[in-house]
Amino acid sequence: MDCSVNPPKELSIQIFGIDGLKMIERGDDIAALICSRFPLCAGDIVTIASTIVSKAQGYTKELQNIVPGQRATRIAEMCGEDPAFMQVVLDEAVDIVLEVPFTLTELSCGHIGVRSGVDNSNVERGIVLYLPPNPMAEAKKLRDGFLKHAGVEVGVIITDTCGRAFRRGQIGHAIGWSGMVAIRDFRGDTDLFGHTLEITEEAVVDEIAGFSNFVMGESNAGIPAVVLRGCVPWQGHDSLYFSKDEDIIRKALTDSHP
Amino acid sequence: MDCSVNPPKELSIQIFGIDGLKMIERGDDIAALICSRFPLCAGDIVTIASTIVSKAQGYTKELQNIVPGQRATRIAEMCGEDPAFMQVVLDEAVDIVLEVPFTLTELSCGHIGVRSGVDNSNVERGIVLYLPPNPMAEAKKLRDGFLKHAGVEVGVIITDTCGRAFRRGQIGHAIGWSGMVAIRDFRGDTDLFGHTLEITEEAVVDEIAGFSNFVMGESNAGIPAVVLRGCVPWQGHDSLYFSKDEDIIRKALTDSHP
Numbered sequence: 001m002d003c004s005v006n007p008p009k010e011l012s013i014q015i016f017g018i019d020g021l022k023m024i025e026r027g028d029d030i031a032a033l034i035c036s037r038f039p040l041c042a043g044d045i046v047t048i049a050s051t052i053v054s055k056a057q058g059y060t061k062e063l064q065n066i067v068p069g070q071r072a073t074r075i076a077e078m079c080g081e082d083p084a085f086m087q088v089v090l091d092e093a094v095d096i097v098l099e100v101p102f103t104l105t106e107l108s109c110g111h112i113g114v115r116s117g118v119d120n121s122n123v124e125r126g127i128v129l130y131l132p133p134n135p136m137a138e139a140k141k142l143r144d145g146f147l148k149h150a151g152v153e154v155g156v157i158i159t160d161t162c163g164r165a166f167r168r169g170q171i172g173h174a175i176g177w178s179g180m181v182a183i184r185d186f187r188g189d190t191d192l193f194g195h196t197l198e199i200t201e202e203a204v205v206d207e208i209a210g211f212s213n214f215v216m217g218e219s220n221a222g223i224p225a226v227v228l229r230g231c232v233p234w235q236g237h238d239s240l241y242f243s244k245d246e247d248i249i250r251k252a253l254t255d256s257h258p
Numbered sequence: 259m260d261c262s263v264n265p266p267k268e269l270s271i272q273i274f275g276i277d278g279l280k281m282i283e284r285g286d287d288i289a290a291l292i293c294s295r296f297p298l299c300a301g302d303i304v305t306i307a308s309t310i311v312s313k314a315q316g317y318t319k320e321l322q323n324i325v326p327g328q329r330a331t332r333i334a335e336m337c338g339e340d341p342a343f344m345q346v347v348l349d350e351a352v353d354i355v356l357e358v359p360f361t362l363t364e365l366s367c368g369h370i371g372v373r374s375g376v377d378n379s380n381v382e383r384g385i386v387l388y389l390p391p392n393p394m395a396e397a398k399k400l401r402d403g404f405l406k407h408a409g410v411e412v413g414v415i416i417t418d419t420c421g422r423a424f425r426r427g428q429i430g431h432a433i434g435w436s437g438m439v440a441i442r443d444f445r446g447d448t449d450l451f452g453h454t455l456e457i458t459e460e461a462v463v464d465e466i467a468g469f470s471n472f473v474m475g476e477s478n479a480g481i482p483a484v485v486l487r488g489c490v491p492w493q494g495h496d497s498l499y500f501s502k503d504e505d506i507i508r509k510a511l512t513d514s515h516p
Binding site: 012013014015016098101102112161164165166167168169170171172173182183184201202203204206207208210211213214215230231239240241242247248249250251252253255256257 | 272274359424428429431462466473489505507508513515
């Protein structure tokens with residue numbers, strides 16, 4: 001086919017999965033390690049799995065040191081979970097949206113997920129990772145680190161994998177971000193016919209996080225970070241989470257399981 | 259930096275937003291149009307906005323021809339919607355999960371979304387588009403079309419934009435797909451420490467659909483299709499939707515709003 005007459009002005013985004021990083025341990029400088037592995041460019045978006053952020057920052061607990069309380073023991077029994085594991089889940093939560101058949105909690109950062117996102121995979125047995133308590137601050141620190149080590153300004157998204165309503169399977173979500181706003185806002189934009197749009201908010205950080213999760217894989221592929229090059233910047237706002245009052249589905253869950 | 263000693267074996271995926279297509283009308287051959295605009299390669303994944311599939315297939319209704327029934331009129335009044343629009347919403351639904359404050363319905367294909375995904379943007383005033391009743395079949399037809407016009411086997415995902423629980427903003431979701439399974443299954447896989455994974459299902463078609471939606475934009479950018487080149491194939495299964503019995507959140511919604 002001859003594209004020379006009217007060549008496709010196709011947008012081209014390049015996606016790089018960063019492999020070959022050492023196994024991340026407490027104290028590691030993730031930004032420095034990524035920069036030594038891959039040359040970043042200004043405007044890149046770097047997505048990083050929360051797992052390695054938690055490992056580097058030491059957000060871990062040893063289950064043998066946990067004394068489960070009454071609520072954790074009760075919920076654990078109903079869910080078939082380890083009570084010590086459940087205690088960590090409760091410790092990380094600011095609110096319990098649902099106890100059974102699975103435990104859904106809200107974290108201080110606003111993220112709602114199953115079992116507070118506490119994870120016992122990709123760590124030694126008996127250790128659990130918990131999500132960074134302040135993932136927005138972690139994203140900012142990483143962004144500063146990339147500026148320091150690569151000399152360029154990039155966007156950063158920290159991702160976590162979790163489920164969602166109505167559909168099976170987990171997908172990547174954003175829990176922290178820096179250098180961008182979470183929501184692309186089309187308020188006031190017009191469609192192809194010049195009509196004012198009703199769909200006005202797109203959760204771009206989640207769309208990017210989800211695809212990054214696809215590139216990362218879940219098991220032993222060893223790709224904890226992804227670089228997206230060529231994404232067109234967007235405008236909008238940072239209110240990614242519904243407030244408790246406006247969250248219809250959350251209210252239905254707490255109402256139906258008092 | 260010198261990457262020559264241990265060059266990053268980074269996975270590289272290329273993303274192309276397909277612009278420059280004509281305004282799609284009833285009877286248009288989307289696969290042929292895309293192939294005349296962009297050279298596809300074997301293994302590409304082509305994501306296509308449901309909007310243009312519905313336009314090409316004539317899945318439209320004229321609101322002036324709709325006679326709203328009692329239920330549509332009642333719900334429309336409570337939601338501040340046009341009763342004729344609401345009747346189309348009910349006509350497309352096989353189940354109503356929630357009536358107010360927003361109408362959440364299940365389509366015959368299994369997709370659960372607000373107002374049955376009925377859309378009055380990017381069409382003439384007074385016309386609405388409804389989602390393809392059989393998006394899996396539409397995806398298969400498109401895939402066959404790409405084989406016919408480009409001579410290569412590609413994957414196809416048809417995308418719709420909709421909201422989700424707990425978080426603001428809409429994201430792209432898959433409603434039909436062909437040449438792949440919806441869920442990547444890690445059952446039995448081990449993590450970096452050799453432990454059997456508990457997170458076993460990843461809804462890859464949704465992660466790809468979400469990012470494609472980011473590339474497409476929502477308003478007047480005119481990018482209704484995206485090509486992803488270099489995605490590593492995956493194995494798993496096709497059960498993307500929870501059954502009614504296992505869908506805890508759905509049950510909570512219907513229980514709390516009888």
